[in-house]
Amino acid sequence: MTAEPVPSRRRANTRARLLEAAAEVFADKGLGAATVDDLAGAAGFTRGAFYSNFSTKEDLFFALFEALSARMVDSVRETVESAPDYDLGLIGAVLERLRPQARAWYIVQTEYLLLAMRNPEVGRQFAAHRNKFEGEFADVVMAALTRLGRRPTLPVEQLTEALASLYMKNLAVEALAGDAPRRDGEPGRFIADTLPAVLLGLSEPLA
Amino acid sequence: MTAEPVPSRRRANTRARLLEAAAEVFADKGLGAATVDDLAGAAGFTRGAFYSNFSTKEDLFFALFEALSARMVDSVRETVESAPDYDLGLIGAVLERLRPQARAWYIVQTEYLLLAMRNPEVGRQFAAHRNKFEGEFADVVMAALTRLGRRPTLPVEQLTEALASLYMKNLAVEALAGDAPRRDGEPGRFIADTLPAVLLGLSEPLA
DNA sequence: GGCACTCGATACAGTAACGTATCCGATACA
DNA sequence: TGTATCGGATACGTTACTGTATCGAGTGCC
Structure with missing residues (x-):
């Protein structure tokens, strides 16, 4: 070194x-x-x-991605740790907390993905990053589910992937609807309905 | 005109x-x-x-998007119409059929999305496109589900959105794993397991 | 088979971004 | 407070891409 x-x-x-x-x-x-x-x-x-x-500007770009990722993870952790109790409302709280950073993060993350698809070297970095990120996230999902008295009906990693991809999609939809009038702070119909539905549909009561 | x-x-x-x-x-x-x-x-x-x-190159880009979209829809329709019967195996057949065009389509579609998020004008075009596309797709999903003797437990549009976003995510994952060794024609673990699980988890028997 | 015209090739000037080399002010340190 | 070094500004030459204007060959048509 x-x-x-x-x-x-x-x-x-x-x-x-x-x-x-x-x-x-x-x-x-x-x-x-x-x-x-x-x-x-x-x-x-x-x-x-x-x-x-x-x-190079790519250099700055990667540094930015690191910084934004770290902030996203911190935000999720903080919100989850400071939650009064675990119920489906936690999803809304997390979404609300992520909201201000969401647009920039989504775009940067997506461009990084495109870069990764085109360049094997970048692809490896990206994959490593995402494994780490989704591993942490899977733990959170599992913990939340347990407190809800439920367990996943398929591997928790796959459930997490499903939730994450839905969230990503929602980010895009929200950003697109930016000009459409909507009440401040409302988390958006799609995600508010669909995320809990998927969470329940892909899990079952513990006992 | x-x-x-x-x-x-x-x-x-x-x-x-x-x-x-x-x-x-x-x-x-x-x-x-x-x-x-x-x-x-x-x-x-x-x-x-x-x-x-x-x-301009954007001009060509949009024309390309139209062409690729049309080919994707045609491929799905043809596969579904020529299917011997409707069961979960149809999902695999559709994925297999889309596979050769998938990478280019995913990238172009994603770049179009980014453009749409940055430019309201493009955003409207994009939204119109997607509504049409997902409308057609929702019909296919509904029909398939009915033949399976099931009905969605949430609006079929949301179920369709969920399936589509999972498929999109899978496209990215597959493209990233391009260098990793895998048997030809194998549709990939994630999508093969998760898509049917979601389809079943978000629907219930008819009777 | 000849003619007109369409369409792609070529040549040109203008512009924008890049990367470097150099300069000078600010900052740290004694 | 003086001095050495660091870091950001400025100026420069270079490259690469754009868009247009012109040329000439291939194409369709009678």
């Missing part, structure tokens, strides 16, 4: 601002269309600052 | 070759990274031919 060059406070701050701005830029323009100038400019810098911190 | 300028045989052929080549190019490079030169070159033409037939 090469010794890390000790990042200064100033440098860390610049990186953070670049990362934060990148979420918006990538969400709006996409990895392909976003230019280094867009990314630096959105953070209030010039390209000089960018190249001083990242070697 | 302006009168269509009567496309010559030569012209139609050029368009078709451009469309066919575009599927591969867009799947490999993506809409953003693909250049007009890539697209024309892959079809054996120069940019002159491209600009004579399409005004």
Whole structure:
């Protein structure tokens, strides 16, 4: 391992601002269309600052993905841990908590997936990431189900995958309906109905 | 309506070759990274031919999406109509039939979705497309379910959405596992197990 | 089989983004 | 407070892609 060059406070701050701005830029323009100038400019810098911190825009993109993933997992964990009790309402609480970050996360995650489908190297990274992510998530699902007095009728990993893919789909549907009028905070019909239905339909009472 | 300028045989052929080549190019490079030169070159033409037939690469992209969608729907319909009888095995037959076109279709569809999330105008087109597509598909699901002697325990549209999103997810998983060794023609564990389970879990016997 | 015209090839200029090399101000440290 | 180093800004040359304008061969038609 090469010794890390000790990042200064100033440098860390610049990186953070670049990362934060990148979420918006990538969400709006996409990895392909976003230019280094867009990314630096959105953070209030010039390209000089960018190249001083990242070697390519893909470099920044991957760093952003890491940061967003970490924030998503933390949000879920926090919500679940601070829940007063476990019932189907927990699903709504989690969705509500994820909502503000959902659009950017969905887009970045999806573009990463496309990249992974095109490049075996990226594909391996992506798969590793997702296994870890879904493993943690499967534990949460299993715990919640147990507290509900139920058990899955198929391997919990598959149930989790099903829930996750439904949630992903819902993110897309919600983002698409962005212009359609809807009451603030309402989690959306599809997910509110379907997620619990699937959760119950693919599980059975314990006893 | 302006009168269509009567496309010559030569012209139609050029368009078709451009469309066919575009599927591969867009799947490999993506809409953003693909250049007009890539697209024309892959079809054996120069940019002159491209600009004579399409005004922008987005133009070609949308045309490709239409073509691929039509082929997907046709494939499903043909498979279902020529099925000896309706049982859970039909799912496998449909998947098998879609398989060769699946990767390109998934990528193009996903990039279209991203475009739709970023541009309200495109978003409306996309939504219209999907409503039509999923409407047709819901009919097929309902018919199949009826012949199986079952009925959905939630609105058939939601069940269809669930199945579709699982299938989409599976497409991604399969494409990612492209390098992993697997027997030819095997439809993949996830989808083979999960799809029927969901179909049964979200429906009940008729009587 | 000759003629007109369509359509794809070629050539050109303009533009935008890239990556680097250099400069200068800010910051840390003594 | 002085000085050395770090980090972001600026300027530059290069490359690659775009879109149009023009040319010439292949095609359909009589």
